[in-house]
Amino acid sequence: MFEEVGTTTEGDLIINLGPQHPATHGVLHLVITLNGEIIKKVEPHLGYIHRSIEKMTESLSYRQFIYVTSRMDYLSAHINNHACALCVEKALQLEVPQRAQYIRVIMDELTRIASHELWWGAMAMDLGAFTPFFHAFREREKINEIMEETCGARLTMNYMVPGGVMVDLHPDFQKKVKAFIQQYKAKIHEYDELVTGNIIFQNRMKGIGYLSAEDAISYGCTGPVARGSGVASDIRKIAPYDVYDKVEFDEVLQTEGDSFARYMIRIQEMHQSIKIIGQLIDTIPDGNFQAKTKAVIKLPKGEFYQRVETARGELGVYIVSEGAAQPYRIKYRSPGFSNLSALDHMVRGHKIGDLIAAMGTLDLVIPDIDR
């Protein structure tokens, strides 16, 4: 199945990057065909962290299956849970209280910032810069503390239930979020000083890993990868869910399509997330945080689909229900898988060091790709 390490008949070198390589952010296995230092082909091999989440879900109830998705894209666990909860609510035609919708969107955006922070630190570390990692984790820690206080956990939040959120907000929530926004605004300039404006960094990013808009669409890229190529693909704008249609924010677009464009998209998206949180945090309405649901949720017979914008792109949840308390079949459309498929196209002809840079800007989370 796998090509062995060695040389091909044309004299090309085949090497394996991963599955235990620190630059692959997990157990991604890339089989790279090299001509000298020039990449001729990149072939991702998956399956090292396959846990058959979709099959597992078929034996779980509609309350339980939400929490398994925290283990898919663990950096935006809250948004994964949101997608599942929305899909169940759509099937039940359940009205979610305004308060719950506000809380969900604020939490989504906090998760998005936390995810982008970690991406920023990890990507800078791929390129050899170690300090940004600590700067990113300093801000991310604040979000984790806010999450922990209200949701009860730092990474696998499990805050969503069909019909709302599990518990009400912590009394200090608004105060802490505002303090975080203040800290973020005070510290974000350090990001640009350290990395963005750095000429060494820019030389490694600009013009590397070009992906045209047509290719981005044909590979099914979504999220910052597609928006870096100029494809408007923000689900929050295309099909707004919860209170996203009430807030004002920009869909960040770049048309260059290279690694630096994708980098800038994520940096700008963090600013937009702060903008969204700032609009909502003072106006969280009073009322219930959870709609009343039956103890055993049974979806009507049919097929239901809901998509959300995670930190990596479009996550789709597709439920086939036979009217039972468990889904008959469930399918997740994960953003990472399609984004990874464009990697081969992006890096052909580049040097092997550029592969690491381009892969860093794809923001791959392997459990999300493999499930």
Added chain:
Amino acid sequence: MQALTNRAKEVDRRQMTFLESIYLWNIFKGMIVTFKHLFKKRPTIQYPEQQRTFSPVFRGLHVLNRDEEGRERCTACGLCAVACPAEAITMEAAERLPGEENLYREEKYAARYEINMLRCIFCGLCEEACPKDAIYLSETFAPANYNRRGFVYGKQDLLIPNPKTEAPELAKAKGIH
């Protein structure tokens, strides 16, 4: 390509100034940012010595509650085991005998109650399902053990100290949290 929604904003990519395009200046600037932090307040805490406080909703290791008279609350109804997505909870029910009223609150109690902490995903659904407020996720975390069997917590590991007979232990356990 033209954005389909027409609501997108294109970000301008500003040209670098001469100062920014000098190689050494950028390294120096980065160093300034890094060295400034030598004189700032440390954002880290020294973990085993210092510990952060957690909010009441924190989902740590489970405990089984007693009521104020020291009787076990759990009635072994099995709702937590059904609610558990990871199937980490098992129990065996037994009937209360005459003379055991000071031990168990209701006629039925859990003779055996086991939580496999290696299976548990700490989602908190057991706590939500419990009608008797018997199971509760505490603020302790990071268990350690020498073998896998040791992570299957039985009743003796889960029950909180009896407030009547073991009041000092209970106070100590609460003080740690």
